[in-house]
Amino acid sequence: xxxxxxISIPTEGAMGKTGTWRVFKPILNKEKCVRCWRCWVFCPxxxxxxxxxxxxxxxxxKGCGICANECPTNAIKMEREEK
Amino acid sequence: MAIKDLPTEEYILKGHAGCxxxxxxxxxxxxxxxLGRKTILVIxxxxxxxxxxxxxxxxFNVPTLNIAFEASAAAASGIxxxxxxxxxxxxxxxxxxxxxxxxxxxxxxxxxxxxxxxxFIYVCYNNQMYSNTGIQRSGATPYGAWTTTTWSGKKExxxxxxxxxxxxxxxxxxxxxxxxxEDLYKKMKKAREMKGPRYIEILCPCPPGWRFDMSKTxxxxxxxxxxxxxxxxxxxxxxxxxxADSKRLLEGKERKPLEEWLKMQGRFRHLKEEDIQKIKESxxxxxxxxxxxxxxxxx
Numbered sequence: 134x135x136x137x138x139x140i141s142i143p144t145e146g147a148m149g150k151t152g153t154w155r156v157f158k159p160i161l162n163k164e165k166c167v168r169c170w171r172c173w174v175f176c177p178x179x180x181x182x183x184x185x186x187x188x189x190x191x192x193x194x195k196g197c198g199i200c201a202n203e204c205p206t207n208a209i210k211m212e213r214e215e216k
Numbered sequence: 217m218a219i220k221d222l223p224t225e226e227y228i229l230k231g232h233a234g235c236x237x238x239x240x241x242x243x244x245x246x247x248x249x250x251l252g253r254k255t256i257l258v259i260x261x262x263x264x265x266x267x268x269x270x271x272x273x274x275x276f277n278v279p280t281l282n283i284a285f286e287a288s289a290a291a292a293s294g295i296x297x298x299x300x301x302x303x304x305x306x307x308x309x310x311x312x313x314x315x316x317x318x319x320x321x322x323x324x325x326x327x328x329x330x331x332x333x334x335x336f337i338y339v340c341y342n343n344q345m346y347s348n349t350g351i352q353r354s355g356a357t358p359y360g361a362w363t364t365t366t367w368s369g370k371k372e373x374x375x376x377x378x379x380x381x382x383x384x385x386x387x388x389x390x391x392x393x394x395x396x397x398e399d400l401y402k403k404m405k406k407a408r409e410m411k412g413p414r415y416i417e418i419l420c421p422c423p424p425g426w427r428f429d430m431s432k433t434x435x436x437x438x439x440x441x442x443x444x445x446x447x448x449x450x451x452x453x454x455x456x457x458x459x460a461d462s463k464r465l466l467e468g469k470e471r472k473p474l475e476e477w478l479k480m481q482g483r484f485r486h487l488k489e490e491d492i493q494k495i496k497e498s499x500x501x502x503x504x505x506x507x508x509x510x511x512x513x514x515x
Contacts, residue, residue, distance in 0.1 A: 143277045146231030147269035154236060170219045174397045175434050177241040179230045193230040197237035198431030211431075 146193070151178065155196030157211040159189055165208035172200035172209060217398045223249045232275035234267040237430030239420035239437065240341050241267060242394045244312065247339065247418075248278065250404030254307045256281065256295055260288040260322060262314035263348045264341075285321045288313050289329035292336045300335070308337060308408065315342040319355035319377050330384040330413045337407050337414045340377060343422040351425045359498065360491045362427075362483040369486060373498055379505075381415045382451065388414040390450035394421075395438035399460045403450055419446045427482025436480060444471040444499050447506060456509050466507070474499065 163186050173181045180194035181187045187200075201209040227248035234241045240263050248255065257280040259265050265282055269275045283291045288311045295309040313322055318340035326338060345363050346352040353363040353370055356377070360369040381389055388410050392400040400418065407414040421436035423429065428436060440446040441461045448462040458466045465471055474496055478484040487495075 139271060141268070141271050141274035143229060143275070144273040145229045147229065147273035147275045148231050148233045151231050168220075174219050174222060174246070175242055175394075177234060177238045177245075177433075178232070178236075179226055179228060179245070183224055190230065195236035197433075198429075199237055199433055202431040203434050 150192050151195050152180075152190075152192045155191075155194060155214055157196045157198060158191070158214050159194065159196070159198070159200050159209050160212055161187060161189060162208045162210070165206045167206055167208075169205060171203045171205065175199050175203050217402065219397060222246070222397065222401055225249060225252075227253070227255075227277045229275045229277055231269075232267050233269045234263075235424060235430070237423050237433045238263070238267070239343070239394050239422065239433050240264060242397075242433070243341055243392075243400065243418045243420055246394070246397050246400050247310075247312075247404050250401045251308070251310060251337075251408055253278065255279075256307060256309045258283060258288050258292045258295065258309055258311045260311075260313050260317045261285045261348070262312075262317055263343075264312055264314070266348060285317055286325055288317060288322050289325040289334075289336075289338060292338070293329045293332065293334045296335045305335070308335070310337045310339060312339050312341065314346070314348070315340060315344060315356035315377075316346040316349075316352075316354045318342075319375065323377075323380075327380075327384065330381065330386055330415070334413055335411055337416065340415070340417045341420045342377075342417055343420045343425060344374070345422070345425050347422045347425045359495055360484060360487050362486065363425075369491070376502070378415070378417050384413070385454065386413045386415060387411070387453055388416075388450070390416045391419070391446070391448055392416060393419040393437045393441060393446055393448065395434050395441065396448065396460045399448060403459075406450070406452075425483070427485075428480055432480065436477070439472065439477040439480070442472045443474045443477045444503060445474065445477060447502065449506065455513055456506065458506075458510070466510070 180190045198211050201211045255278050292309040292311045344356045352365045357370050358374045390403040448459045
């Protein structure tokens, strides 16, 4: 049945490691972080997860910079990727 | 409710095909947190169909039906009937369509489904253009905005689908936007717990379509509310209630100057003073309409 109909299977990284799209990389400064979780809720790529402090998954972060722009204490800085 | 109280369950997987800074993924993420696992998404041709990624893989961890552009609400009606026959009415069909698929192409199917009282949720994520196919004008594109089919700016005013839906007298209508995640979550949750047709419209500022930097997505959405260009409200059984910053604006807080929002977007770069004046007037008119509605129900 499944072979005959076009069914897609939920897979992590369906478009590959989207971290390779990135030009600027978010860097978290834990000393400034107040754990308001705005970066977590606004991340379109689910690249920030909730640990003790925000954990950034560089394998999938596309580097849009919303987290750095929304951070109320400027704890996240965008730095150019080095190739 | 604060941001930290939102559930941590995710129904979208990492590594999807959305553009960097895409507002639709933010909206869908928060919406699915409220809707939960017992959801069947119906997605017509739109950006969301792209965000799902390529066959045989998908980035959505809830059952999803892809359907032709104009048929989304009709398909959801079918699913709702099937679920009723199977006695599985705890599962809810949710249409997740763009403004092109709601304002223009899917309008007759939407109107029909609302009129039949289908038990479903219709979400229109409004980015005010056909972003997926290359930024063409839609019925939701505002006056003066550049698109690839309105090079010198759109000459007509946008229509307001929420007001058209209002004429169907359905139990729940709401508008939301991504900059207010708690507000969006609460509205989704409220809609989930009701019965009958429910309609929610989410403003999604699209970085490539509106011509602004991808890091400003949420800021743009917040400014749209604070300048009064987008109004947050919910209408439960005909009673209007303003929410979040729109409530503060209604209570007399001053609106931010509209230019602040317009000047940040490349699509409004060519606007002349009289065009800005015209947009301001149309926003005032919109506010007046909802204020009157609010006053009438208090009498």
